[in-house]
Amino acid sequence: MITLNNVLFKWHKQQAKPTLSIQTLKIADGEHVFLHGPSGSGKSTLLSLLAGINIADSGSIKLLNTNLTALSNRKRDVFRSDHIGYIFQNFNLLPYLSPLENVMLGCQFSKNRQRKALQQSASLEQEATRLLNALGLTNEHHQQSVADLSIGQQQRVAAARAFIGSPELIIADEPTSALDANNRTAFIELLFAQANIAGSTLVFVSHDTSLQSLFNRTISLTALTEQAA
Numbered sequence: 001m002i003t004l005n006n007v008l009f010k011w012h013k014q015q016a017k018p019t020l021s022i023q024t025l026k027i028a029d030g031e032h033v034f035l036h037g038p039s040g041s042g043k044s045t046l047l048s049l050l051a052g053i054n055i056a057d058s059g060s061i062k063l064l065n066t067n068l069t070a071l072s073n074r075k076r077d078v079f080r081s082d083h084i085g086y087i088f089q090n091f092n093l094l095p096y097l098s099p100l101e102n103v104m105l106g107c108q109f110s111k112n113r114q115r116k117a118l119q120q121s122a123s124l125e126q127e128a129t130r131l132l133n134a135l136g137l138t139n140e141h142h143q144q145s146v147a148d149l150s151i152g153q154q155q156r157v158a159a160a161r162a163f164i165g166s167p168e169l170i171i172a173d174e175p176t177s178a179l180d181a182n183n184r185t186a187f188i189e190l191l192f193a194q195a196n197i198a199g200s201t202l203v204f205v206s207h208d209t210s211l212q213s214l215f216n217r218t219i220s221l222t223a224l225t226e227q228a229a
């Protein structure tokens with residue numbers, strides 16, 4: 001699913017030390033990966049490289065056998081829409097739209113994901129409804145403005161948006177940091193259930209190591225970058 005080789009990345013050219021230096025990293029199809037590291041260690045930066053939002057200064061990042069570094073900006077945007085669902089730390093929902101509208105936006109730029117969504121349900125709206133319910137947001141909240149939802153409810157909308165159209169890779173950047181421990185575990189179980197239905201690989205970032213036992217693989221970003229140093 002994912003292969004990184006000799007990846008270097010700096011936010012600013014004049015930095016003495018790269019923000020990220022990773023010799024090798026492989027993530028297999030279907031894995032549920034827990035990626036942890038202290039605040040500022042580069043977790044979000046790595047996710048942005050995996051999603052092709054930022055580009056490595058050197059080295060290669062392959063997803064589904066496509067080298068992201070070699071794609072034009074436009075092709076990389078299409079690739080991301082087609083194959084990646086991203087749950088951002090602050091969710092990035094459109095506040096004036098409803099949960100249903102936000103979830104349907106998840107496949108707006110991808111014919112590929114629209115087609116897959118319509119294999120699951122008769123319409124995109126039905127599929128968005130199914131996903132919101134599966135992630136624990138009940139029907140009474142589907143039409144109201146997202147701005148009126150609690151953080152926990154917004155998180156479910158962000159997850160449903162990532163899953164619509166069954167992308168091969170789901171990336172989640174500390175989506176549980178605002179939840180209490182019981183809700184975190186329950187939410188992660190719902191993510192796993194959807195990832196299994198969709199056949200998606202899951203890369204989940206958190207600094208909270210108490211969550212790692214739920215995952216089938218744990219990667220320490222500090223250990224990864226030290227290995228490269």
Ligand SMILES: Nc1ncnc2c1ncn2[C@@H]1O[C@H](COP(=O)(O)OP(=O)(O)O)[C@@H](O)[C@H]1O
Nearest residue numbers: 011012019037038039040041042043044045046
């Ligand atoms: N957009 C950005 N511009 C410049 N520097 C950044 C940017 N985002 C993150 N950084 C820097 O990169 C380093 C890693 O940050 P980040 O990837 O956000 O860490 P984490 O997600 O592990 O907390 C930090 O030193 C941070 O200041």
Ligand SMILES: [Mg+2]
Nearest residue numbers: 043044045173
């Ligand atoms: Mg971060």
